[in-house]
Amino acid sequence: MKIGTGEIIFAVIAVLFVASFFYGMAANPGSEFGGVDGAAEGVITDVTGGYEPWIENLAFEPPGGETESLLFALQAAIGALVIGYFFGYYKGKGRSD
Amino acid sequence: MHIFEGFLPSPWWQLWFVFSIPVIMFGMYRLNKLVSERRDLLPLLAVAGAFIFVLSSLKLPSVTGSSSHPTGTGMAAIMFGPAVTAVLSVIVLLYQALFLAHGGLTTLGANVASMGIIGPVVAYLIYKAGMKANINFYVVVFLAATFADWITYVVTSTQLALAFPSQAGGFWGSFQAFAAIFATTQVPLAIMEGALTALIFKYIIQVKSDALVELKVISQETVNKIRGISS
Numbered sequence: 001m002k003i004g005t006g007e008i009i010f011a012v013i014a015v016l017f018v019a020s021f022f023y024g025m026a027a028n029p030g031s032e033f034g035g036v037d038g039a040a041e042g043v044i045t046d047v048t049g050g051y052e053p054w055i056e057n058l059a060f061e062p063p064g065g066e067t068e069s070l071l072f073a074l075q076a077a078i079g080a081l082v083i084g085y086f087f088g089y090y091k092g093k094g095r096s097d
Numbered sequence: 098m099h100i101f102e103g104f105l106p107s108p109w110w111q112l113w114f115v116f117s118i119p120v121i122m123f124g125m126y127r128l129n130k131l132v133s134e135r136r137d138l139l140p141l142l143a144v145a146g147a148f149i150f151v152l153s154s155l156k157l158p159s160v161t162g163s164s165s166h167p168t169g170t171g172m173a174a175i176m177f178g179p180a181v182t183a184v185l186s187v188i189v190l191l192y193q194a195l196f197l198a199h200g201g202l203t204t205l206g207a208n209v210a211s212m213g214i215i216g217p218v219v220a221y222l223i224y225k226a227g228m229k230a231n232i233n234f235y236v237v238v239f240l241a242a243t244f245a246d247w248i249t250y251v252v253t254s255t256q257l258a259l260a261f262p263s264q265a266g267g268f269w270g271s272f273q274a275f276a277a278i279f280a281t282t283q284v285p286l287a288i289m290e291g292a293l294t295a296l297i298f299k300y301i302i303q304v305k306s307d308a309l310v311e312l313k314v315i316s317q318e319t320v321n322k323i324r325g326i327s328s
Contacts, residue, residue, distance in 0.1 A: 006235065006295065006296055006299045009292065010292050010293065010295070010296045013288065013289065013292040014289065014292070017285055017288070017289045020159075020285050021158050021159070021160065021285075023160055024158065024159060024161060024162055025158075025162075027160070027162070028161070028162030031162035031163075033158040033159075033162060033164045034163060034164065035156065035163065036163045036164070036165045036278050036282050037100075037101060039163055039278045040257060040275060040278055040279065041101070041104075043257075043261075043271075043274045043278065044104065044257065044261050046274070047261045047262075047263045047264070047270075047274065048261055051104075051261070053101065053102065053103025053104055054106055054107075055102060055103040055203055056102070056103065057102045057198050057201065058102070058202060059194060059195045059198065059202065060195060060196055061198040062196075062198065071196050071197050072154045072197065073154075075150055075153075075154035075192060075193075076150070076151050078147070079147040079149075079150030079151035079152075079154070081147075082143050082144065082146075082150075083144050083147045083148060083151070086140040086141075086143060086144050087144075087300060089140070090140070090304035091303075091304050094304055
């Protein structure tokens with residue numbers, strides 16, 4: 001696939017995104033870039049003066065960060081596999097037609 | 098990020114189910130029709146679903162010093178409409194709620210409403226309006242996908258502010274606090290998602306433009322125009 005205007009614009013935006021991340025690292029020294037959901041929990045506590053979830057998680061809970069990152073990676077891999085498969089299929093089909 | 102299990106008290110979690118379930122039902126009806134009548138379009142549906150799968154698994158750092166993830170719903174909304182996108186989002190949200198303790202079952206209605214319905218509806222409207230106004234196809238896709246992502250988090254902020262109004266500032270006070278976290282963190286991520294979605298659409302047009310024409314996403318004239326002038 002040859003590089004066109006679309007790829008260049010995408011690359012520029014991607015570089016700007018990475019640059020903004022480095023700026024964010026410099027602007028928030030010591031930040032571990034935790035999830036926004038954790039921060040939102042903090043706001044809920046502030047606003048309500050302490051909120052207890054009325055129900056605990058009922059489903060499977062990853063025992064730790066390792067298993068959690070495995071399952072997130074699995075999610076991404078399944079998706080990427082499907083996308084790659086069909087793009088390859090259509091591209092190959094287009095050639096043989 | 099999705100609202101955690103138990104983090105929406107009554108009556109809010111029930112109300113969001115009341116809001117979402119009819120749309121999901123309609124989406125399943127549309128999906129069934131699509132699957133039975135247009136089997137050749139199934140791969141495109143799989144790609145749209147897979148795109149949501151990939152993007153919502155990526156926790157990206159933002160300039161604000163927090164991390165959040167994109168939604169990937171703009172692409173499906175443009176191709177198949179908001180109702181089908183709602184069904185695809187349910188699949189992803191269930192995966193994350195059941196296996197990752199991310200989101201929750203009682204908050205599923207609220208999370209589908211933000212990520213699967215309201216964000217995609219906004220994307221769909223932007224897309225239709227932009228194409229009608231004859232704006233460049235990729236610019237319209239970029240805007241639609243960016244706003245689908247960003248609006249999702251504005252809605253999440255609204256949902257939390259409705260459930261947890263602050264004692265001093267009420268709904269608005271809370272909304273500002275939640276939006277300061279969700280909506281600002283999401284800005285660079287949403288722009289990145291918009292750009293990626295536009296790029297993927299370029300490839301879809303290269304390999305399978307006839308499917309987009311068949312779905313009435315884009316007219317044959319627009320495809321010809323894009324092929325004639327762009328890379």
